[in-house]
Amino acid sequence: MFHRILMLRRIIPAVTYRPNLDITVFTARHLSNNLPENYHLSIPEGSSLKRYEFVQLMVLLRSPEYSNRSGIVYVYRQNVARSLAMALTTNGITAFPYTGATDKNFKSETQLAWLGGHYRIIVATSAFGLGIDMPDTRFVINYEIPESLATLTQMMGRAGRDGGPAKCVVFYNFKMYRT
Secondary structure (H helix, E strand, O other), X not given: OHHHHHHHHHHHHHHOOOOOEEEEEEEHHHHHHOOOOOXXXXXXXXXXXXXXXXXXXXXXXXXXXXXXXXXXXXXXXXXXXXHHHHHHHHOXXXXXXXXXXXXXHHHHHHHHHHHOOOOOEEEEOOOOOOOOOOOOOOEEEEOOOOOOHHHHHHHHOOOOOOOOOEEEEEEEOHHHOOO
């Protein structure tokens, strides 16, 4: 499995190269070894969110490089989009879910509000993005690995379209890996 991480770290920058994108791949081991001590968070009961991944996401989103900037947190599963958006909001970072199963009117309102700068974070499945062009998107975080490398590169391509500095982060967990 380790060779897959090395391959992922080599492939992603090669297929998404833009000088303004800073691309990072976090492994589960990296995440669990780099948690801040005494980091108190509330994860909704019954949620399938993993604590170390969620804590790392919170650390990133609260850091100066991410705070007060617009971005997208991509997930693979619709239920994770809903529970992650709820957990982020519960912990002081307002986020809205966007999935293929989301009510059409709510999707439209969410998209317009995000594009207008009223929301800063969307937690979305691959349903969010087609036709979306927000040039000053400063980050794209893949909390879960998407179904293909092509989808991953399309998602990352939504960051920094204005040429300004942007960050792309991939959380890679062996248990998430799909062939």
